[in-house]
Each structure stands twice: as C-alpha cells, then as structure tokens.
C-alpha cells in the first residue's frame with residue numbers, strides 16, 4: 001500500500017488570472033495552490049489539483065508541482081510529464097507512471113513528509129525528468145511509516161479553512 005484514502009473528483013477550478021507570468025509564459029504555482037485550497041470542499045482531508053499549464057515559482061525555472069507542507073493542498077502539472085515535451089513519441093504508460101509519482105510526492109508533503117535522500121523513494125526530489133523516471137514508485141519504509149502515523153484513524157488533521 002502507499003496511500004489508502006477515499007478519492008472524490010471535484011469539478012474544474014478556474015485558473016486565477018493573476019497567476020499567469022507573461023514574461024515567462026508560465027503559471028505561478030503558489031497562487032494557483034492558494035485558490036485550489038480556498039475552493040476545496042469543507043470536508044476535504046487533502047485536495048490535489050492537476051493542471052495542464054507549466055508551473056513555476058520565482059526562484060525556479062519550473063516545478064513539477066507544489067504542496068503545502070502539513071497543509072491540505074497539492075498541485076501537479078502535466079506539462080513536463082509527457083514525452084512530447086522532450087521531443088519524443090507520446091507514451092501513455094510513461095506519462096501515467098510520472099503522474100503517479102509526482103502526485104503521490106506532492107500529497108506526501110501535505111502529510112508532512114519532507115524530501116528523502118533515497119532514490120528508491122517517492123519523496124526523492126526530482127530536478128529533472130530523469131530523476132522522476134529513476135526514482136521508485138513507492139515510499140521508502142521510513143517515509144511510509146511517517147505517512148501511516150498521519151493517516152491513522154483519529155489522527156487525521158481537520159479542515160480549518162486556510
């Protein structure tokens with residue numbers, strides 16, 4: 001097991017205009033994340049946004065995603081997960097594998113997990129698509145244990161609205 005929780009698909013969330021960085025032709029992930037969290041259903045344990053747009057933050061040329069450490073919000077961009085982005089033929093299996101890894105990585109942060117030095121672990125930091133591809137598709141024992149302690153019944157953090 002990696003992360004066993006009930007998942008509900010919510011509707012589309014509009015991308016806030018002020019998140020567009022015209023000079024970079026990218027979107028500021030932190031601003032989108034904020035909107036995502038604000039619009040989350042009140043009973044949400046966590047909310048995961050999936051976006052087509054390429055994301056960035058001021059100090060990085062791009063990010064695959066962003067999450068609130070110990071918060072509820074996580075955001076993943078599909079833009080750089082597709083083979084086409086790198087000039088290769090489309091490959092749905094590779095695309096899904098990358099999305100699986102990056103979505104669980106960002107959700108891991110919302111459960112308080114920080115980056116892990118083990119390349120076999122989902123919480124390994126990916127700076128390039130090669131990092132995404134070579135890291136494992138599960139949490140290492142240490143990270144899984146930390147995660148389990150956060151999702152034990154009764155220890156689930158309550159929605160606070162912020």
Ligand SMILES: [Zn+2]
Pocket residue numbers: 105109115125
């Ligand atoms: Zn991370």
Ligand SMILES: [Zn+2]
Pocket residue numbers: 116117118121122123124139140141142143144
């Ligand atoms: Zn780990």
